[in-house]
Amino acid sequence: MPATSERVDHDAFRAAMSHWASGVAVVTTADLAGRHHGFTASSFTAVSLDPPLVLVCLDRDAICAPAFLESPWLGVHVLGRGQETLARRFARKSADKFAGVELASAPGMGGVPLLTGVLARLECRITSRLDGGDHVVLLAEVGRAALGGGPGEPLVYYHRAFHRLGAAH
Numbered sequence: 001m002p003a004t005s006e007r008v009d010h011d012a013f014r015a016a017m018s019h020w021a022s023g024v025a026v027v028t029t030a031d032l033a034g035r036h037h038g039f040t041a042s043s044f045t046a047v048s049l050d051p052p053l054v055l056v057c058l059d060r061d062a063i064c065a066p067a068f069l070e071s072p073w074l075g076v077h078v079l080g081r082g083q084e085t086l087a088r089r090f091a092r093k094s095a096d097k098f099a100g101v102e103l104a105s106a107p108g109m110g111g112v113p114l115l116t117g118v119l120a121r122l123e124c125r126i127t128s129r130l131d132g133g134d135h136v137v138l139l140a141e142v143g144r145a146a147l148g149g150g151p152g153e154p155l156v157y158y159h160r161a162f163h164r165l166g167a168a169h
């Protein structure tokens with residue numbers, strides 16, 4: 001192992017991280033004008049049970065970043081097996097990622113668009129925005145957690161591709 005003070009090569013960092021398997025989420029919000037924004041995320045994780053906190057890391061250069069910097073609310077949608085199309089849609093730069101997507105909304109959440117038919121859904125209030133280099137770490141308290149009635153197995157992202165879970169051992 002090299003000394004930790006040496007800067008790791010970007011390709012080596014990406015290659016190492018590509019071995020980290022994760023779930024896939026779509027994170028949404030609404031800006032103060034009520035416009036809908038969202039992005040596909042693999043950097044989502046639970047942080048604390050009491051209080052219930054989660055985090056997600058957002059690229060500061062993302063088109064939707066200003067919306068997540070001004071809105072106090074976000075929705076996290078855990079995608080299920082077979083929802084790769086939805087994951088790709090929210091990972092593409094596009095004017096309206098929500099066109100044709102069935103939406104719900106939650107009272108008191110500033111009109112944050114909520115996706116239906118996902119594996120699980122968390123309705124959250126952003127409590128801190130932390131510096132994460134070229135990303136901003138959004139720390140959020142979960143106000144409501146629900147199972148969405150979507151397919152029962154999660155969508156998995158590993159080695160820069162979508163996968164299904166293998167058989168349990």
Ligand SMILES: Cc1cc2nc3c(=O)[nH]c(=O)nc-3n(C[C@H](O)[C@H](O)[C@H](O)COP(=O)(O)O)c2cc1C
Binds near residue numbers: 039058062063064091
């Ligand atoms: C599987 C997957 C996981 C991703 N995870 C993240 C993430 O955790 N944070 C992030 O900022 N972008 C992530 N991205 C990239 C964003 O989804 C993508 O750049 C998105 O278009 C950004 O939103 P924008 O269109 O508003 O710029 C991921 C993309 C994919 C395909």
